[in-house]
Amino acid sequence: MxxxxxxxxxxxxxxxxxxxxxxxxxxxxxxxxxxxxxxxxxxxxxxxxxYPSIGRVLALNSGLRGQFHAPFWMEEKVDGFNVRLIKLNHRLLALTRGGFICPFTTDRIVDLLNPHVFEHEPDIVLCGEVVGPDNPYMEGSVPYIKQDVELFVFDIGAINQKRFMGYADKESLIERYQLPSVQRFGRFQINDLPKIGEILLQLNIEYREGVIFKEDSPRDHRAKYTTSNINIVDIEAGAYTMFDLPPEYFKNRIARLVLFMDEQGLSSTVELQQQLGEAYVRGLLEAIQQVHEHHKVFRTFRCRFRQRENAVKLLKHLSEIGGHVQITLRELKEQDGYWLLEFDKVFPKSSGTLSSLLKGSLLFD
Amino acid sequence: MxxxxxxxxxxxxxxxxxxxxxxxxxxxxxxxxxxxxxxxxxxxxxxxxxYPSIGRVLALNSGLRGQFHAPFWMEEKVDGFNVRLIKLNHRLLALTRGGFICPFTTDRIVDLLNPHVFEHEPDIVLCGEVVGPDNPYMEGSVPYIKQDVELFVFDIGAINQKRFMGYADKESLIERYQLPSVQRFGRFQINDLPKIGEILLQLNIEYREGVIFKEDSPRDHRAKYTTSNINIVDIEAGAYTMFDLPPEYFKNRIARLVLFMDEQGLSSTVELQQQLGEAYVRGLLEAIQQVHEHHKVFRTFRCRFRQRENAVKLLKHLSEIGGHVQITLRELKEQDGYWLLEFDKVFPKSSGTLSSLLKGSLLFD
Missing domain, CATH: 3.10.450.740 (Nuclear Transport Factor 2; Chain: A,)
Known part of the structure; x- marks a missing residue:
């Protein structure tokens, strides 16, 4: 307590x-x-x-058998950023995974869902993923969101409650308040593995990240499993800022990719191998190109705000949490009733290492 | 002093x-x-x-311009292990890069070169690379050595002398004593870049690692530059023991590969991208296969000795320097006048991580 x-x-x-x-x-x-x-x-x-960490299985069959002792629900895992939405003393607030109040999501809550749910359920905590090309945290989007951001709820809790509500209760609230939800594929058993595999292969084709399994039992045990193509997307993005990433970034994704390919029978696909190689080469070549042209490696982000002051707050927040990554404002202007913010994240290690290598300096390794 | x-x-x-x-x-x-x-x-x-470290340039043109202020010699960089051969109180000894006396190379010196050079030049230190499929340290060989090991001398020094002898003196000793030498491509200037590029592209096609540049000046400044294909070979070998490698292993090789491709005009080669992807996939799939079959990831090495006791010494030496890698004897038997040693290097982190992943355990990342 x-x-x-x-x-x-x-x-x-x-x-x-x-x-x-x-x-x-x-x-x-x-x-x-x-x-x-x-x-x-x-x-x-x-x-x-x-929001608790969810462990990952890299081998689906043995993972499901080892982890689950009862039937389980399967939902889409959406590749965005995790938020918890609450109403506190008449204010709607969005918390990030780390527990910061997110100036961007908080500003846009009323665009993400109909807030009347909080009038009827004042203690509710809506846990979901915010995803879309116009977000301030993550490169990229999911293929089915082409602009701005959207919210996908996957768990519902309550203030002062550690556990989430049961699956049926969650579904009924989602239904009642028409909450935007991640795709829910239904309830499965270990024996449904072929059916699960089919869904995963389809998600993979659509470049959707993967799934979360949630045991239909009081312990509510969970595991995640991701598709292979998303790793190739991640590797291309990662190769672009290679020297600013944690050392395990590529290893982990290669392991996930190859284990998925192995288990789903894709391992001899020449096209996939070519895509993997291309991801590394394209990502890093693009960074080299940026250093040639701009003398630095950076990414431009943009997102929309209802209130100008929240854009300013976001920039301050990003500078504070960004660690060694530098935030530089490009533009903040009114457009179509919103404040459109554009800023760059500059990756100093990638910028410095590539500049130095391209200048012909010696590297002792 | x-x-x-x-x-x-x-x-x-x-x-x-x-x-x-x-x-x-x-x-x-x-x-x-x-x-x-x-x-x-x-x-x-x-x-x-x-033997001093030689810095690496990843960009050839700017690297040569930045590093060299006089013409320079260019020699092949052979991908084996570095030794220094000496005669000390009537004993021929081979020192490794780290300064250990290598039981394997010491045993085989008389097969690697004609030792009469040490009678005429008793203070000589022959620096070279030992390479071949039957060596106890490194996976693989160079394409032109199909069995056992060979020596390639690249520098000559003397006991109690910090500096190497001059290039002309080195060449004349190599000539006089018919010492096995790395391929020497000659003396170049910055303006010879097209010619140098041609040689490098040919080395790349032949899967030869790269070159060392040595300035023809009193300061004897040096730099190395490697071809792209060797990185793909390294990545496949590395993917096999992925979890036992230092974190920078893949990053460095990807950077070298892409910078070579970029500078030598190979960057849009689809075949190369496919080979890169295939290297990762094949290396890791092979490790997965080993874990399925043998419950561990290991590599089998073999090498030949003139004296049985040196094989025993080598195993002891490898166990002492191997860190977390485990050495297990497979066989030590007489064959064709030599003692043939076979042993495994077992990679505990790759074994453990892959076993655990394949069993379906949860990974929190």
């Missing part, structure tokens, strides 16, 4: 910190701490629990 | 350690220390200086 004593301990251990957004002070868990997961936030006596 | 005082300081700083081989005690520099490079060894009052 999270009481004042527990919060004080977490603060003292630097697992939680005080944060502030627009006059609202709150405690944010920056790390897992004694069963409370990273991203948990505390507003006075109201706790919004962090 | 390396005197007793300096050695004591290096030992005290743990940059040098006492080592022992077959009753011979010596000091080995395990790290660079005050201008003395790693791999330097001291036998009493005789110092064999370590």
């Amino acid at each position: 999270i009481n004042q004593d527990f919060i004080d301990k977490a603060l003292a251990a630097h697992r939680a910190v005080w944060s502030e957004y627009d006059g609202l002070r709150y405690v944010r868990f920056v790390d897992d701490f004694q069963g409370i997961c990273r991203g948990t936030v505390v507003f006075g006596d109201q706790v919004v629990y962090g | 390396i005197n007793q005082d300096f050695i004591d300081k290096a030992l005290a700083a743990h940059r040098a350690v006492w080592s022992e081989y077959d009753g011979l005690r010596y000091v080995r520099f395990v790290d660079d220390f005050q201008g003395i490079c790693r791999g330097t060894v001291v036998f009493g009052d005789q110092v064999v200086y370590g």
Whole structure:
């Protein structure tokens, strides 16, 4: 239970910190701490629990057999950024995975769903993925969203409740309030593996990231499994900012890709191998081109706001959380009733390493 | 100058350690220390200086322009393991890059070259690469060596001398004693770039690793440059033991590959992209296959010895230097006048990670 004593301990251990957004002070868990997961936030006596990590299986058959002891639901895993939407003292707020209040999503909540759900269910916590080409965090989108962003709800919880509501209750709320939801494929058993494989192959063809399995049992055990093509997309994006990425980035994706190919019978597909090689080459060549032209490696992002001040807040937020990545404003202007923000993320290690290599400097490896 | 005082300081700083081989005690520099490079060894009052690191250029044109202020020699860079051969108190010894006495190469020196060179030049230090399919250190060979190992000399120094002898003197010794040498392409200037590029493209086609440039000037400045195909070979080998490799392994090779392709006009070659993708997929699929069949990822090595005891010494040496890699004997038997040793290197992280993934365990990433 999270009481004042527990919060004080977490603060003292630097697992939680005080944060502030627009006059609202709150405690944010920056790390897992004694069963409370990273991203948990505390507003006075109201706790919004962090969204728990979901483990990944790389081998589907043995993974399902090993992980699930009861039938399970299968839903699409959408490749965007994770948010928790709440209403707190008459304000709609969007929390990121890390427990920050997101200036962008908070500004746009009323475009993402009909907020009347919060009038009827004031304690609700809507967990979902925000995805689309015009978002401030992630390169790319899903193929079925061509502009701006959309929300896809996948779990519903409540303030001061650690667990999500049951699957049937979730579905009935989604139905009742017409909440935008991730695609739900239904309830399966281990024996349905051929059917599951078919769905996955179709998702793979459509470049959709993968699925989440949720056991239909009190323990609500979960696992994720991703398709192969998305790894190729990730590798191309990663090759572009190669020197700024964590070392395991490529290894993990190669492992996921090859295990998917192996299990789904795609391993001898020459076309796939060519796409993989092309992803590396294209991504890095594009970065080289950028360094030739602009002397740096950067990506341009854009997103729309209802209120100008939230765009300014977002830039400040990104600069604070971005670590070594630099944020530079390109433009902030009114357009079609919104404030259109354009900014660059500059990747200093990729910029520096490639500039230096292209200048012919010596590398000792 | 390396005197007793300096050695004591290096030992005290743990940059040098006492080592022992077959009753011979010596000091080995395990790290660079005050201008003395790693791999330097001291036998009493005789110092064999370590082979210095050679920096790599990834961009040829700007690299040559930036690095060289005088004409330079170009030699083949052979992809084997670096040795220094010496005669010490009537014993022929082979030192590895790290300054160990190599039980394998030492045993086989008389097969690698005609040792009479050491009678006429007793202080000589022959620096070269040992390469071939039957070596205990490295997967693979160069395409022109199909069995056992061969030596290719590329520098000649002397005991107690830090610098190598001049290029003309080296060539005349190679000539006089018919020493096996790396291919020497001659003396070039920056303006010869088209000619150099032609040679590199030919080396690339032949899957030969690359070249070393050595400035024809008192400072003897050097740089290396490698071809693209060798990176694909490395990536396939690396994908096989992916989880046991340092994080930068793939990044570095992708960067070298793409920069070579870009500069040599190969970047749009679909075949090359397919080979790159195939390298990853084949390497990792092979490892998966091994885990299915043998529950571990391993490579089998073999090499020949004149004396049985040196094979035993090599196994002990490999176990000591191998870090987390495990060495297991398969066979040691007489064959055609040699002792044929076969052993496995077992890669525990690749074995463990792949076993666990294939069993369907959850991965939190």
